[in-house]
Amino acid sequence: MTDAEIIDGNAVAGEIRDGLSGAIETLADAGARPGLATVLMGDDPASQTYVNMKQRDCEEVGIDGTHVDVDGDAPAEELYETLEELNADSDVHGYLVQNPVPDHIDYREVIRRIDPAKDVDGFHPENVGRLVAGDARFRPCTPHGVQKLLEAYDIETEGADVTIVGRSQIVGKPLANLLLQKADDGNATVTVCHSRTEELAAKTRNADIVVAAVGVPELVDGSMLAPGTVVIDVGVNRVEADTEKGYELVGDVDFESAREVASAITPVPGGVGPMTRAMLLYNTVRAASEQTGVDVALP
Structure with a gap:
């Protein structure tokens, strides 16, 4: 099997930033x-x-x-x-x-x-409640960024089995809620795993899409994936390395072994990280539009 397609977060984030320029100027x-x-x-x-x-x-x-x-x-x-x-x-x-x-x-x-x-982070209890209810004011930046990456690469969530490794308030829980929504970028069947999950590999091997967001370096490797899985790596971990800085950044996924099995995968860095920052700008523009009553088109 050929290596996975690399999902380029820098490129997609750049497109979103470019797409915001018209709205910013309108405002x-x-x-x-x-x-x-x-x-x-x-x-x-x-x-x-x-x-x-x-x-x-x-x-x-x-x-x-x-x-x-x-x-x-x-x-x-x-x-x-x-x-x-x-x-x-x-x-x-x-x-x-x-x-x-x-x-x-x-x-x-x-x-x-x-x-x-x-x-604009989407963390206030009112905004969390609105998201769960299907009436989000702001989607939290990282989960929304993950959705935009999947959309940009035509990765279908409807009917897909998604396993999210991690249940944080920032990524795991809101992303699970978003992917469950009755919406074009939702309609997935979602399993949320965490530190108490037994037989984690069995859960990830059963998924069409695996999202790793637990903060453990290279926890998920190729042996835990089914052939053709889409892998979204949210983790950013510093590990000691023989480099000028004395460390390197790695994700929650063992990239080299996973890319041999997956159909598409995000790198670390250059995957989800740039999307988080782009969606913060997106939420700021949306907030300005709502507060001022000036309608704008968002990407």
Whole structure:
């Protein structure tokens, strides 16, 4: 069997970003250029890198980016005051608080204080409820990005058996709900696996599509897949390696063995990651459209 087709997340994300340009200009012409704010409490290096990337993405597509730093030792009230200011700022249509937050901060309480109409991550309980009910305001960025990748490569979900490895609030649970929906990009039969699942390989071998999103390096290998399976690898893990940086990034899938069995597979990096960032921009543009009443066409 020939090696799997490589699903190019950079290319699909680029198409989505290009597709947003018309909507952004329409909003800007109406005096409502989309605005996205990022909030970082503390000085976690990885988090700083992530918010810098998101701000750069905004600049590249014409979204007004704002970044707010909050001292990592400050009391929770200082962070909450920042959120209240962003909730009230009509120039900020969406914002996110980069996780992790310091230990003395309850992240669930942070999420609850974000205006649901500006919750472009889609994590607020109201937005989670709307997603489960089939009336999503914002689809969380990574699950929506996975759906867009499948769509771009004409991978049918209707009637497909999908096994998701991982039950996180960010990926596993919302993706399962989206793929179950009675919709063109749903109608799948979904199995959600996790750390207590017995005989994981039996579940993944029974799937037409396997989504690995559990945060364990190279957990899923080729022996756990049926021939022709589509493999979506959401994981990004740092492992020690003999490189200049001393590490390399690998997914939750053993890429080399999986690509010999799969029909299509996402690489790490360059697969799901770029899609997550593109869908954040998408949600910001959607938020701006809904808040201002300016209709736009979204890709």
